[in-house]
Amino acid sequence: MEAVFLTFILMLSIFLGFELINKVPATLHxxxxxxxxxxxxxxxxxxxxxxxxxxxxxxxxxxxAAVALATINVVGGYMVTDxxxxxxKKRGK
Amino acid sequence: xxxxxLAIQLAFVVAAALFIFGLKLxxxxxxxxxxxxxxxxxxxxxxxAALIDQGIVEFQWILVGMVIGGVIGAATARLVQMTSMxxxxxxxxxxxxxxxxxxxxxxxxxxxxxTFILVTIVLSILIGGLTFxxxxxxxxxxxxxxxxGAVTFSGQQVVNSLLVLAILASAxxxxxEPANSMWLYAIIALSLLFGIMAVIPIGGADxxxxxxxxxxxxxxxxxxxxxxxxxxILIVAGSLVGASGIILTQIMCKAMNRSLSNVLFSGxxxxxxxxxxxxxxxxxxxxxxxxxxxxxxxxVAIVPGYGMAVAQAQHxxxxxxxxxxxxxxxxxxxxHPVAGRMPGHMNVLLAEADVPYDQLLEMxxxxxxxxxxxxxxxxxxxxxxxxxxxxVESSPIYGMPVINVDKARTVFxxxxxxxxxxxxxxxPLFYKENTRMLFGDAKESIGGLIREFS
Numbered sequence: 001m002e003a004v005f006l007t008f009i010l011m012l013s014i015f016l017g018f019e020l021i022n023k024v025p026a027t028l029h030x031x032x033x034x035x036x037x038x039x040x041x042x043x044x045x046x047x048x049x050x051x052x053x054x055x056x057x058x059x060x061x062x063x064x065a066a067v068a069l070a071t072i073n074v075v076g077g078y079m080v081t082d083x084x085x086x087x088x089k090k091r092g093k
Numbered sequence: 094x095x096x097x098x099l100a101i102q103l104a105f106v107v108a109a110a111l112f113i114f115g116l117k118l119x120x121x122x123x124x125x126x127x128x129x130x131x132x133x134x135x136x137x138x139x140x141x142a143a144l145i146d147q148g149i150v151e152f153q154w155i156l157v158g159m160v161i162g163g164v165i166g167a168a169t170a171r172l173v174q175m176t177s178m179x180x181x182x183x184x185x186x187x188x189x190x191x192x193x194x195x196x197x198x199x200x201x202x203x204x205x206x207x208t209f210i211l212v213t214i215v216l217s218i219l220i221g222g223l224t225f226x227x228x229x230x231x232x233x234x235x236x237x238x239x240x241x242g243a244v245t246f247s248g249q250q251v252v253n254s255l256l257v258l259a260i261l262a263s264a265x266x267x268x269x270e271p272a273n274s275m276w277l278y279a280i281i282a283l284s285l286l287f288g289i290m291a292v293i294p295i296g297g298a299d300x301x302x303x304x305x306x307x308x309x310x311x312x313x314x315x316x317x318x319x320x321x322x323x324x325x326i327l328i329v330a331g332s333l334v335g336a337s338g339i340i341l342t343q344i345m346c347k348a349m350n351r352s353l354s355n356v357l358f359s360g361x362x363x364x365x366x367x368x369x370x371x372x373x374x375x376x377x378x379x380x381x382x383x384x385x386x387x388x389x390x391x392x393v394a395i396v397p398g399y400g401m402a403v404a405q406a407q408h409x410x411x412x413x414x415x416x417x418x419x420x421x422x423x424x425x426x427x428x429h430p431v432a433g434r435m436p437g438h439m440n441v442l443l444a445e446a447d448v449p450y451d452q453l454l455e456m457x458x459x460x461x462x463x464x465x466x467x468x469x470x471x472x473x474x475x476x477x478x479x480x481x482x483x484x485v486e487s488s489p490i491y492g493m494p495v496i497n498v499d500k501a502r503t504v505f506x507x508x509x510x511x512x513x514x515x516x517x518x519x520x521p522l523f524y525k526e527n528t529r530m531l532f533g534d535a536k537e538s539i540g541g542l543i544r545e546f547s
Contacts, residue, residue, distance in 0.1 A: 003209045006320055006328060013329045016113065017336025023120040026430060027450050029341060029437030030178055032119060033308050035129055036337045037185040038136065039112055040311045042330035043192040045143040046322045050199040051158060052149030059202035064154040066195035069188045071162025072169070074140075077185060078133040079170035084178075084441055085126040091449035 031084045038077025044070035097147055104142035105326040111135025112330055116337075122450050139326050175445045176402045179304060179435040183232040186307040190224025193217050193314035194281070200321040201277065211268045213320035215280060219260065221314040222284030223291060228307050230292040231300060235434055241297030249294060250358075256287050295356065298476070300434045302345045302356045309338020341436050348430035348456075350482075350493035373524035378531055380538060383505055384545035386529075390467035390503075393417055394459060396427045396496050397439050400473015400509075404535040410472065411446040413539050416546040426452055427459035427469075427496045429477035460497050469501035471522075472535050473508075479520045504528045507535045 024032050047070055050063030112135045118128025144155070173181045197217030200210075233239035260283045267276035295303050312334025319327025346353050378386075387393065395414070401407060414424045426448065432439045440453055454462075463469070471478050481488040482495045498504050499522055506528060522528055531538050 002323065003320075006323070006325070009325055009328050010316065010320075010332055013332040014336050017116075017333040018340065020113065020116045020120075020333070021337040021340045024116075025120070025122065026344075026428070026437060026455050027440040027453055028119060028122060028125055029344075030182075030435060030441045031125060031129070031437070032337060033182050033305070033341065033436065034178070034185070035115075035119065035132065036308055036312065036334045037182060037189065039132065039330050040186075040189040040308075040315050040334045041192070042136070042139065042327055043189065043196055043315045043318055045139050046196045046200075046318050046324055046327055047158070047192060048140070048143040048155055049146055049148060049322065050196060051155045052146075052151050054149075054151035057202060059199040060154065062195045062199035064158045066192040066199070067155055067158030068162040068165075069195070070192040071159050072166040073185050073189050073192070074136055074166065075163045076166030076170045076181075078129060078136070079167055080173060080178075080181065081129045082126065082133075083170060084175070084444070085122075085129055087441070087444040087447075088122045088125070088450050089444070089447065090123070091451050 027088075028085075031081045034077055034084065035081045036077075037073050038081060041070045041073030041077060044074055095147075097145060101142045101146060102325075104138050105324075108135040108139040108142070108326055109329045111138065112333060116333065175441055176405065177236070178441060179300065179433075179438060180232050180235045182435060183228050183235055183304050183307065186304065186311045187225045187228030187232065189311035190221040190228060190307075190314050192221070193311070193318040194221030194225065194284075196318040197221060197321050198277065198281070200318070201271065206271055208268055210321060210323075211271055212264075213317050215264045215267060217314055217317035217321050218277075218280050219264070219284045219287075220310050220317055222281055223288035224307055224310040224314055226285045226288030227292040227303075227310075228288075230289055231303050231307060234292075234297055235300055235304075243296040244293040249290075253287075253290055256283065256290060259283055260287065291357070294358075297434070299349075299356050301431050301436055301438075302342055302349070302353070304435055305338050305341035305345055306353075306357075307338070309335050309342060312336075312338060344430055345436060348494060350490070373521075373526070375523055376529055378505070378529035380531065380541035381545060383529070383531055384542055386503055386505075387417065387422075387468060387542065388420065388546075390417070390422055392423045392465060392467050394425050394427050394463065394466045394469045394498070394501060395472065396429070396432075396469060396474050396478055396498055397443070397472045398429075398432045398474025398477060399434060399438075400475075400507075400535060402433060402438065402442055402473070404473060406472060406536040406539060407442045407446040407448075409536055409539040409543065411443070411448050412543055413546075414448065416543060420546070424452070425454050425459060425462070427456065427498075428453050429456050429474070429496050432474055432477050456494060456496055463497050463500040466501040467503065469498035469504045471498055471504065471506045471508075472539075475508075475520055478522055480525070481519070481521050485521065498522065499525050499527070502527060505531050507531045507533075507538050509534060 047066035115132030316331030
């Protein structure tokens with residue numbers, strides 16, 4: 001039942017994603033991609049639970065490495081997107 | 094589920110809502126920055142929620158990972174040049190993929206494993222692995238650390254098919270014998286190899302499609318990892334990213350009038366054999382003469398391409414644009430969807446140079462106005478303004494939507510030399526009656542025009 005439930009969430013969020021992204025104007029496509037980079041860093045949430053088990057086994061080391069990589073995406077992605085979006089200005093401002 | 098567990102799950106729900114609302118605000122340039130901030134708050138909330146989980150008994154390695162990742166991420170985000178955004182996004186796609194691969198592999202040791210979970214572990218390793226190496230190859234091509242051309246060899250199709258079969262076989266064996274770690278290593282190794290094999294036959298000019306697709310994969314990998322560790326927020330966030338990448342991929346393919354499979358499986362270099370005979374002669378123009386034409390113009394359209402990024406000419410372009418406007422001329426920019434090496438690349442470069450975003454027109458907006466334009470200035474663009482796409486049926490780019498600069502009264506093409514574009518396709522635009530070639534480095538040529546004005 002768990003699997004069905006998760007697949008249901010997957011289906012809904014893919015449709016939602018299509019609706020949302022279709023409305024993003026072409027001029028913002030680069031910030032959209034770097035912002036998507038940041039969101040895909042959500043893996044950090046999964047990695048945290050694996051890196052903190054305190055079991056000092058291989059899974060923990062893999063988890064710690066995953067935390068580092070995903071954090072690069074989160075921090076770098078949001079910061080660079082903000083840097084870009086700050087540059088977009090309307091005429092006459 | 095205890096009280097903490099419930100709080101964590103609720104925090105994930107709020108985080109998902111913030112991601113969605115953040116993406117919604119990205120629908121307009123005026124609210125986009127706020128949207129990005131909301132999305133970041135959502136991420137922070139999700140991370141805090143993950144940290145208060147009672148299953149976590151030791152924080153030191155989490156902290157080490159976060160500090161390392163945070164420092165690298167922040168430094169990259171601050172230092173990266175806007176012209177290098179495609180490389181940075183490519184690299185980040187790869188990191189996301191690798192993180193999902195690691196989470197997938199670690200999940201194997203962590204929890205109970207029924208077949209469904211095993212399949213999702215395989216998927217997160219497979220997608221994550223090919224995203225990682227594929228992105229590294231894309232990064233290498235974009236930053237020209239490796240040759241940006243398409244690498245093809247005879248029997249490539251056969252090798253790739255065998256690779257797919259080997260991946261499938263190892264995946265099946267892994268699900269049957271999860272205890273035998275040989276199959277796990279086989280899947281990891283094969284998916285890493287597959288990423289390389291998938292991207293090397295794709296040439297530099299097709300990179301907008303490739304990084305969009307890899308962007309999508311990095312999301313799908315996170316999604317698969319979410320299934321593997323039974324986590325909702327990974328699934329929601331991952332599929333939002335997956336959907337975003339797929340839409341961008343579609344837009345890019347449509348703008349090149351090619352199917353996705355055509356981009357992925359046939360090196361573009363192979364079509365250059367189609368010779369087109371072009372009539373007419375090339376008419377060069379001096380900076381001085383170009384100035385006189387521009388001084389008399391009342392409407393100018395500037396069409397930038399990757400060459401503008403290479404020459405770092407965006408700031409002088411803005412300067413020229415201001416001088417023209419002071420002279421009573423209306424200036425617009427026409428941006429083709431595949432101009433540059435990633436979706437929206439030109440817009441960011443021009444935004445960096447303080448060009449307001451409402452001055453940047455999409456292809457469909459600028460084309461109807463083209464006949465009223467006095468001078469169209471093409472800066473480092475080639476294939477995206479090639480009239481052969483409309484006129485020459487035998488041309489490999491026939492049918493591709495282009496910006497019809499040749500319909501303007503006069504066209505200036507700023508170009509370093511007469512070498513053809515990435516695709517190696519002749520451009521009849523250069524030979525048209527109303528076209529004048531301004532040879533030389535784009536930045537210097539425009540600098541010359543600016544000096545004439547002042």
